[in-house]
Amino acid sequence: MKGRVLICAGSDSGGGAGIQADIKSVTALGGFAMTAITALTSQNTLGVQGVLGVEPAFIRQQIASVMDDLGADAIKTGMLHDVPTIEAVCDELTARARGIPLVADPVMVAKGGHHLLAPDAVQTLKRRLLPLAALATPNIPEAEVLADMPIDGEASMLAAARAILAHGVPAVLLKGGHMEGEVLVDLLVTAEGVVRFEDRRIDTPHTHGTGCTLASAIATGLAQGLALEPAVARARRYVRAAILAAPGYGGGHGPLDHGVTVEAGRFD
Template sequence: MKGRVLICAGSDSGGGAGIQADIKAITALDGFAMTAITALTAQNTLGVQGVLGIEPGFIRAQIASVLDDLGADAVKTGMLHDSPTIEAVCDEVAARAPGVPLVADPVMVAKGGHRLLAAEAVETLKRRLLPLATLITPNIPEAEVLSGREIRDEKGMRETAEAMLTLGVPAVLLKGGHMEGDRLVDILATPEGVTRFEDARIDTRHTHGTGCTLASAIAAGLAQGLDLVEAVARGRRYVRAAIEAAPGYGAGHGPLNHAVRVT
């Protein structure tokens, strides 16, 4: 086991996304997962039925408890549902884990359409979280909100990813899952240039938690000493294998098989 990853995110009672997916993904990649839970959800493959936020002071206490004893080689953030939550996480991580790689998945809307980030918190996320992050992993709708740009094609993805570097984050992985077509393209933009990843699209409804899973897999790679491109490439292989091996549970967007192994 190598690589300690602190996950600051919400819980998914259905087990397919959120903290549950994060722990499974990091464990499958031979990392050690620790958590600071930011919210509880009543959730399944059909959608989110309810959200209960954790008091910011207790979020701070969880982060302090973990970092002061166990430490971390990487941090991953997921659902940070409002401004006080974002401020609490950023304050504690900046103070207790300076220089530790942080992968930020800017969770805004669940697959079923339930909003998971308050509208007023978008500016706080841009102001506080993005400059603290090593990598941000938005999907196309999230990138459109954060950048204020409309994305219609791959050219727009590339231009938006590059434009988002001006928000203070040193790397952007813009995921193309929402784009139409038989091929799926993700764009990794850094000040050094753009890396393009492409695969055949898998025709399946079992994609619940793909964003959480990918961000955590990348964080595990960074915690284990992989460089950014290697961590993204391995994370994508893992997610693809987990989709292909999905168990078929639930009547909606089903979970992945997080128990798969990749090299």
């Protein structure tokens, strides 16, 4: 086991996304996952039925408890649903996690369409969270909000990623899964240049939690000493394998097989 990853995110009762997907992903890639839970959700593959926020003071206490004893080699943030939550996480990370790479997954909308970020919190996320991050991992709809522009192709993906860089984050992985077509493109954009990742689309509804999974897998790579581009490349391979091995659970957007790296029957 190598690489301590502190995850600040919401819980998914269905197990496919959120804290549950984060822990599984970090573990599957050989890291050690720790958590500061920001919200509880009642959800399944069909959607989100309810959200219960955690008191900001207790979110801060969870972060402090982990950092004061266990420490971390990387941080990952996911669902930070309102202004007080973003402020609490950013304040505590500023105080206790300076110099530790942060992967910020700007979770805004669940796979089923439920909004997971208050509209008035977007500016706070831009102002407080992005400058703390080493990498932001928005999908197309999230990037449109963060960049305040429509995205309709690869050229506008690049323009949006560069607009997000202007908020102070040094790297953006803009995920192209929401674009139409058989070929999907992700762009890793920094001030130094662009790395383009391309894959064939997998025709499946079982993609619940892909964003959480990818961001946590990248954070694990960074925690284990990988440079950013190799960490992204490995994380993308892991997510693709987990989608291909999805168990088909639920009647909607089903979960991935986060244990795809585990040898079947190893402990029999």
